[in-house]
Amino acid sequence: MIGVTYAKGFRAAGVVAGQRTGDGPDLALVVNVGAHPSAAAVFTANRFAAAPVLWSRNVMASGATPTVAVLNSGGANACTGIDGMAQTAATAQQAAEVIGRQSGQVLVCSTGLIGKLLNLDPLLAGVRSAAATMSADGGADAARAIMTTDTYPKTVELDLAGWRVGGMAKGAGMIAPGLATLLVVVTTDALTDNATAQRALAQAAEATFNRIDVDGCMSTNDTLILLASGESGVRVTQDDLAKAVTEACHNLSQQCIGDAEGASHEIAITVEGATSEDAALTVARAIARSNLFKCAVFGNDPNWGRILSAAGTVPPEAAPFEADEVDVSINGVMVCKGGGVGEPREGVVMAGQRRVDVRVDLHAGVADATIYTNDLTYDYVKENAEYSS
């Protein structure tokens, strides 16, 4: 039992539902069958939120406790107007009907090309088929069904003191702060309530998915869901829940970075010596978004000048520091000291290293933060020139 069915009280399935051009599975269903369910969700901040995001936001706002999540790949159902909303509603209604719930308890997620309606009939048939085949062993199938350009399904399983957390994620493309991956479902058999779950999930998202940034692009469909079944019988504190969900989300977000489109390096950018965590994050994000720096990493070039020039675009009020006090280390070698030349760049080993560690010390305070990103490669360009999303 892996992924979303690792914790007790969940059924899942992954089936073919006619949305993809190939024949892989493209519809996942996750059902919380616990007697004491609770739920939480976080959505994209994009102003062109997709129909399923608008729907699912309404579900959460209604105060209901959703116990079902339907997720499809092969189409984002974004920028599809009222017809797109009708498709999402029909999907939720179909799931509610065959599972025996209210449609207001069904969260819907979609991923794929923007601006195209889904193929509704095969989608609804897929929902029926998923409901018929879902099982306590369906986590792996569900994780596979939500993949788009992912090269492998991403799941997580954690054992806590008498309770469990599981999860799945897809997201190798439009990953950015705001919310960092397209679709994530985390499940737990802990006993909790909606308000506690929401606070724990928000905290986890901020510390994990909001700190990975593959290409600075925020999706119209990003959705992160937490479902709790209560089936372990263990009532958890908000802190314990937040800690476990953060660990699960960290694991999944690192898998997303590891499988980012076309990447040859994973880059951890830690900014330390900042006046505040926000200041550290702002500088780290500016570096993570420099195409020049990311190309240099692809070329195994420890180009600290591109790191400084990216950091230098942050306004002083957003991150106070003095240019001539900044140190930069790449893979442990302090190539820049006091804003100038440090150790010889020849000492930095990057070729053959999947992981690149960049540390920038602003020497302005004691706060730090890390953003995770990737290099910019031929393959990133290729995938995104040839694959429509």
Place this chain on the structure above:
Amino acid sequence: MIGVTYAKGFRAAGVVAGQRTGDGPDLALVVNVGAHPSAAAVFTANRFAAAPVLWSRNVMASGATPTVAVLNSGGANACTGIDGMAQTAATAQQAAEVIGRQSGQVLVCSTGLIGKLLNLDPLLAGVRSAAATMSADGGADAARAIMTTDTYPKTVELDLAGWRVGGMAKGAGMIAPGLATLLVVVTTDALTDNATAQRALAQAAEATFNRIDVDGCMSTNDTLILLASGESGVRVTQDDLAKAVTEACHNLSQQCIGDAEGASHEIAITVEGATSEDAALTVARAIARSNLFKCAVFGNDPNWGRILSAAGTVPPEAAPFEADEVDVSINGVMVCKGGGVGEPREGVVMAGQRRVDVRVDLHAGVADATIYTNDLTYDYVKENAEYSS
């Protein structure tokens, strides 16, 4: 006579000065020999401003009228500390000495790899050789000497009513708002004064170089200089000067976009129907910085979903608009209408078209603005993975 020597009262040269690895010319000299000189300059906002930028800013702040510009490629002299400052000062002193001016009248510009000192002796020898060979015909040589990854020298020549404007630019890489190209020198034989020239230049920069954005990266060395000799005898109004300098800068900035590293398309993103010009610019810049959109253009894919999803990341307070009122046209075809599906995307012709026109109508007001950028290609990644800057 082309480029910086097109207007009367200027001498220029481009010589070999030992900074590059190849044997091309790498030092340009521009001297204003007019009897009534004036000058203006705009610099990068990057907090890691290079030594030549710090030097030249001081020259401008001193109230002096600079009449000499020394520009080298092959090294940025950025993040080089006090030794770098000494190299810039020595360069200015050498130029002042051989030309017969004060070092406080010499502007210095550098472009190339960050974090490496220049080769001072050959540089100073280059300054002497440039001073010995400069002529009223040297504009072409000067434009060639400042090239880095540019594939051709960029010059401009304008004829006004009895006066002229000329100029040269290099900049195919670190181009972004804030200031959009590494090195630009515009010359005119108009009769004006420093304050008028400065206002005209600032206005021109805002309307041209600040509206091109190749990769969102702002250089440590960006410098835009205006030198006026007064030799035409024609005293110009600020409006006339601003208009002519804007035209020259527009021409040069479009050449930079046309020659941007590895680009296969030039993209003009016009946002109209905005509540203010700033709002239009903010949305246009967000689109221009979407790697996903820029990859789609490389793939000749009229992917309006990526345009909307980039626009959707702009906070409502920065650009008020309703998601379901936004139209998007690509090369004249309205592929998105009211935030949803419009004309068939098959109708958009992009393959074989160097220029791509994107128009986004927010339907929120009457202001508009255009940002110029490029697609993201294999060759961009290749150049920036293999070329250190």
